[in-house]
Amino acid sequence: MMKRGKFFLAVAAAFLVSGSVCACSAQESSELLEGKKVISQMQSKLPLQEGFTETSQATAQPGFDSPESAVEGYLTGFRESNLRYMTETFSENREIDDIMRQYAILCGLGLDEGEPVSLKNAAEVNAFADNLESGIKAVDFKSVKLVGFVDPGDLDDAYTNEKHQENLIRIAKRYGGDKMVSCVAAIEVDGRKFFLIFDVIRKDGRWFNHQLGGIFANMSGMERKEVGTLSLETADEQILKQLVPDFSKNLLEAEAGHGALGSADINEETGGFDTSQMAVSRYLEYLAANEQDKMIGTFAVESYVDHFDFRTRLESSGAYIFMQQEFNFPAVTDFTRELNIESRKNDIRLNLLEQYTALGVFSEIDTADLVQTEDLNVSSALSELPKRLNLSSIKALGYISPEKMSETYGASEFQDIRLRRMKAYGADDIESIAAVFELNGARYIICIDTVKYKDSWYIRELGGELSLLLGIDSRYAGIIRTEFLENPDIDSLILPLS
Numbered sequence: 001m002m003k004r005g006k007f008f009l010a011v012a013a014a015f016l017v018s019g020s021v022c023a024c025s026a027q028e029s030s031e032l033l034e035g036k037k038v039i040s041q042m043q044s045k046l047p048l049q050e051g052f053t054e055t056s057q058a059t060a061q062p063g064f065d066s067p068e069s070a071v072e073g074y075l076t077g078f079r080e081s082n083l084r085y086m087t088e089t090f091s092e093n094r095e096i097d098d099i100m101r102q103y104a105i106l107c108g109l110g111l112d113e114g115e116p117v118s119l120k121n122a123a124e125v126n127a128f129a130d131n132l133e134s135g136i137k138a139v140d141f142k143s144v145k146l147v148g149f150v151d152p153g154d155l156d157d158a159y160t161n162e163k164h165q166e167n168l169i170r171i172a173k174r175y176g177g178d179k180m181v182s183c184v185a186a187i188e189v190d191g192r193k194f195f196l197i198f199d200v201i202r203k204d205g206r207w208f209n210h211q212l213g214g215i216f217a218n219m220s221g222m223e224r225k226e227v228g229t230l231s232l233e234t235a236d237e238q239i240l241k242q243l244v245p246d247f248s249k250n251l252l253e254a255e256a257g258h259g260a261l262g263s264a265d266i267n268e269e270t271g272g273f274d275t276s277q278m279a280v281s282r283y284l285e286y287l288a289a290n291e292q293d294k295m296i297g298t299f300a301v302e303s304y305v306d307h308f309d310f311r312t313r314l315e316s317s318g319a320y321i322f323m324q325q326e327f328n329f330p331a332v333t334d335f336t337r338e339l340n341i342e343s344r345k346n347d348i349r350l351n352l353l354e355q356y357t358a359l360g361v362f363s364e365i366d367t368a369d370l371v372q373t374e375d376l377n378v379s380s381a382l383s384e385l386p387k388r389l390n391l392s393s394i395k396a397l398g399y400i401s402p403e404k405m406s407e408t409y410g411a412s413e414f415q416d417i418r419l420r421r422m423k424a425y426g427a428d429d430i431e432s433i434a435a436v437f438e439l440n441g442a443r444y445i446i447c448i449d450t451v452k453y454k455d456s457w458y459i460r461e462l463g464g465e466l467s468l469l470l471g472i473d474s475r476y477a478g479i480i481r482t483e484f485l486e487n488p489d490i491d492s493l494i495l496p497l498s
Helices: 006-014 030-045 067-079 083-087 096-106 122-138 162-174 215-219 235-243 276-289 292-297 302-307 310-317 334-362 378-389 412-425 464-469
Strands: 145-150 179-189 192-203 206-212 229-231 395-400 429-439 442-453 456-462 479-481
Touching (some): 083 334, 096 206, 096 229, 096 334, 179 215, 302 456, 334 442, 442 464
Antiparallel strands (some): 192 229, 442 456
16 A cells, blocks of 8 residues: 655655756655555556556447357457557457467567577567567458357366356456456467467447456466467367367357457547747647547657667667567558557556655655555546546646756767667657656656657657666656755746647
8 A cells, every 4th residue: 555645755856967957866765665665566466457448438338248258259350450449349458469479479479478588689679570570560460260169167077166257356346347258269470289278258238348368367377478368279279179169150250249340440649830939838838638549649658669679679679578568569450550559559658657656755645545555446547547636736837958958868878769769669769857846835857758750749758868877767757856956046947748
């Protein structure tokens, strides 16, 4: 649990001395360490808990007539490489991380979350990327066949146990439903056969996918990272084929009961801005109005994905770690591009949540009920946190050039690093902005990285390069109270945001 004011001291003590304007240093207390631990746990939970949902979603998804038709709908989206349709088969969770895990397994990419791939030079990077791209391109998801469903009770007698069934009802109620079942679908992709396990939930008489893998997969001894995806190719699992001897039919030829496939092409970003300062100014305007969709629109989303240089990033990092990359796949197909766009949007929403949490910490507002790590609902937190912060009082005062904030920023060594990062982003230019604003009578600085594509500027990240140079903890979205800065003449450095 986060106690009132705990992170107020933690954030203040985390900032290090650096350059012309420096943050005050302090010895790390037990509260600081506990505070960092809690917010770190919160961050680690974000991709695996409720998932990020559209904050502007106005209508409920229509759902399906049966658990099986919910699974059919998901697989229909897979067959059509329509990620948006796939995610709309879920009741709340977008499950993008799990979809990526499943996608890697179905493509036979051999990626292991626990095994970093060391890439020592450009030749090794190119060989790895070539192999990844060829594996992605080789699988034709138009070939996806759903041949039938297997009763979970035929695989494990414990599933039909009365106590287990009661437990499924309790779990369903926890997530706003009245019933939950496990579905085991037998599918074929390019001649390779799999069982896919789903948790499916009923809400208001309609069925939705709840989770890939989930309860029954866990009962069956499958690891979380396998997301209920079981290959039927190995000799030890040949006996399972007896449950589905006929793989010639395809249930996906019938209607899945969810209506026509929706368009996958909905741009999140706006057309960009004439200057980096204008992008930041507009972001603060939307922050004050709590218009989160417009806030996200100031970020580079599609442009960032389309220009990102996957190989340059791997060469720079010297390694690839599945599910810990900014983008796990090169955008060489429409589907991997959509996966990367969803990953980008998830990162942005995480960034926004960090920002709201940091402002709550500095304002000494109790947010423990919204950011508890055991049952974190990101959608709810993004909705409720701004209401406690009185964001309408935000007043943008201007910005401070990054060179004035940190002498290191203008050093030739750091400029070389910036050029390498600019190449990885595929950008024409990048720039850090230290924006100054007032909130509830207190004055803040927020460091924001911006990126330029063609003639337009976008936000890349809250926090970023300048924030790191100043020693601001990366989980606080680049935010610091100006009173924690050592320079007493901070006002003289502020330039207008034009």
